[in-house]
Amino acid sequence: MQEKQRIALRPWVLSLLLLPLLALLAIAGYRIFTANWDQMLKSNLARTTTATVREKREVIITEQEPYYVNDLDDRIQERPGTRQFRVYYEIDNFDQVSEPKRTELIKSEQDRVREYGRRFRAYSENNRELYDRTQVGDKLEIHYRYIGDKKEVLSIENLTHRPKD
Numbered sequence: 001m002q003e004k005q006r007i008a009l010r011p012w013v014l015s016l017l018l019l020p021l022l023a024l025l026a027i028a029g030y031r032i033f034t035a036n037w038d039q040m041l042k043s044n045l046a047r048t049t050t051a052t053v054r055e056k057r058e059v060i061i062t063e064q065e066p067y068y069v070n071d072l073d074d075r076i077q078e079r080p081g082t083r084q085f086r087v088y089y090e091i092d093n094f095d096q097v098s099e100p101k102r103t104e105l106i107k108s109e110q111d112r113v114r115e116y117g118r119r120f121r122a123y124s125e126n127n128r129e130l131y132d133r134t135q136v137g138d139k140l141e142i143h144y145r146y147i148g149d150k151k152e153v154l155s156i157e158n159l160t161h162r163p164k165d
Helices: 002-042 101-116 129-133
Strands: 048-061 067-069 075-076 082-089 119-123 139-147 150-158
Touching: 067 119, 082 129, 082 139, 101 150, 119 129, 119 150, 129 150
Parallel strands: none
Antiparallel strands: 048 082, 048 139, 067 075, 082 119, 139 150
């Protein structure tokens, strides 16, 4: 009889031992989820910084290199012969992002410049108003968001030579 009671108590005791363990796992999972969720939400926010114009030039897409590299480091195909008016710039800082993400963004930007060259904004013949009023050394306002350690530039405005109303 006592043996049957011991056997009957074992699953109950086992469940008492497992319940706190499951509760701890649930709490840990929740904390990991909320930390990742917060990071994802922060990364989707548009941020504003400045950049300095380093160069501007007309580029004609060639058959040997019928593409350019966009802000997310993707190759974008273009028709050979396409004329682009490019404003090349360097982002000044990522001060609006807290550490350690700021250091990660700075390093990834340095790596990107080393691999692909400076960032640029390309304008077509029909849409080159910003290109025409931009000079080397001008300050630009850059609106961007980061995805991992990559930056997607959403918009650019020339702070030095604003459009006339």
